[in-house]
Amino acid sequence: QKEVEQNSGPLSVPEGAIASLNCTYSDRGSQSFFWYRQYSGKSPELIMSIYSNGDKEDGRFTAQLNKASQYVSLLIRDSQPSDSATYLCAVSRGQGGGNKLTFGTGTQLKVEL
Amino acid sequence: DAGITQSPRHKVTETGTPVTLRCHQTENHRYMYWYRQDPGHGLRLIHYSYGVKDTDKGEVSDGYSVSRSKTEDFLLTLESATSSQTSVYFCAISELSGTGKHEQYFGPGTRLTVT
Numbered sequence: 241q242k243e244v245e246q247n248s249g250p251l252s253v254p255e256g257a258i259a260s261l262n263c264t265y266s267d268r269g270s271q272s273f274f275w276y277r278q279y280s281g282k283s284p285e286l287i288m289s290i291y292s293n294g295d296k297e298d299g300r301f302t303a304q305l306n307k308a309s310q311y312v313s314l315l316i317r318d319s320q321p322s323d324s325a326t327y328l329c330a331v332s333r334g335q336g337g338g339n340k341l342t343f344g345t346g347t348q349l350k351v352e353l
Numbered sequence: 354d355a356g357i358t359q360s361p362r363h364k365v366t367e368t369g370t371p372v373t374l375r376c377h378q379t380e381n382h383r384y385m386y387w388y389r390q391d392p393g394h395g396l397r398l399i400h401y402s403y404g405v406k407d408t409d410k411g412e413v414s415d416g417y418s419v420s421r422s423k424t425e426d427f428l429l430t431l432e433s434a435t436s437s438q439t440s441v442y443f444c445a446i447s448e449l450s451g452t453g454k455h456e457q458y459f460g461p462g463t464r465l466t467v468t
Contacts, residue, residue, distance in 0.1 A: 272455065283443055283459040284396070291454065328396065332455075339384065339447055339455040340411065345395040 243267060246329050246344035254352055259316040261347050263329030266310065272339065273305055273312045276328040278346065284328055288314060319351045356380045357460035359444050365466045372431040374463050376444030378424075385427040386445040386457065387411075387419060389438075396443065402427055434467045441465075 244265045253259045261275075272291055276284035288303040290296045290312065296303045302315040312331075316323055326346040332339050356379035366372050376385060387399040388411075398411030400419040408419050416438060418430045431438055444460040 274456070276459075283462050286456055286458060289454065289456050330396075334455065339457060340386075340398055340401060341396075341457060342398075342412075343396040345393065 242344070243342050244329055244331055244344035246327075246347045248345060249348040250350050251347055252350045252352055253319050255319060255321060257319050259319045259323065259349055259351070261314040261316070261327050261329075261349065263312045263314075263344055264310055265312070265329075265331045265342075267331065267333065267342075268307075268310065269333050270307075270310075270331040271334065272332040273303070274330040274332075274341065275301075275303060275312075275314045276330060277323075278326045278328055280326075316349075319349075321351050321353060324349055324351045357444060357446055357458065359442075359460040359463050361463060362461065363464045365468060366434050367468055368435060369433050372434050372465065372467075374429045374431075374442055374444075374465070376427045376429070376460055378427075378446045380446060380448070380458075381424060382446040382448040383424075384447040384449075384455075384457075385421065386447070387417070387427070387429045388443045388445065388459075389413065389440040390443060390462075391440050399429065399442075431465075434465075436467050439465060439467045 275288040278284045290303040300317045304313045328346045329344040330341040386401040388396045402408045402421045442463045445457040447457040
């Protein structure tokens with residue numbers, strides 16, 4: 241079992257729709273959770289971090305965390321073609337100190353006109 | 354890229370040669386990391402540093418060594434490059450905030466090919 245699992249996709253959504261990206265993790269000691277966006281040939285870009293159960297909203301992005309179910313998700317509202325990228329889920333045991341991240345392999349999102 | 358540069362950006366080298374990749378930051382962050390990214394494996398941590406001269410191994414450290422003699426520079430050395438080390442290498446930096454949050458920011462990457 242991989243430590244952080246994501247559906248590789250591609251996930252195709254029409255422009256203007258809500259894209260829902262999911263991630264499960266195996267380490268119950270995980271405390272910090274991150275979503276990165278990575279365009280082809282580019283470096284990962286941090287878009288959301290979440291540390292406690294519930295929802296966290298930032299613009300068109302909402303991260304949802306459920307530690308009991310070991311599940312974290314990212315919702316993208318009003319999806320745009322520019323959102324087409326690979327989304328990486330990352331988790332860490334540390335909320336402070338050294339923050340070693342374990343990444344999923346990513347979900348490719350395609351937003352279609 | 355949050356004040357992070359990597360050099361070189363592209364390199365082709367032969368099997369058995371030593372290779373050093375450099376990560377330089379202007380953010381004065383305490384923590385620095387080296388990852389490699391390969392299809393099907395995602396990003397995997399090679400080594401990290403929690404201060405000058407303080408380093409530790411990550412998930413895939415065999416065949417790699419690191420050094421950090423200054424806050425701003427973190428060097429990754431492939432002691433004797435092998436074809437399995439062909440990959441894209443990313444450096445990341447982070448700092449612990451006053452609220453306890455700890456977010457990593459990535460450099461632009463180095464594409465290394467070992468022939």
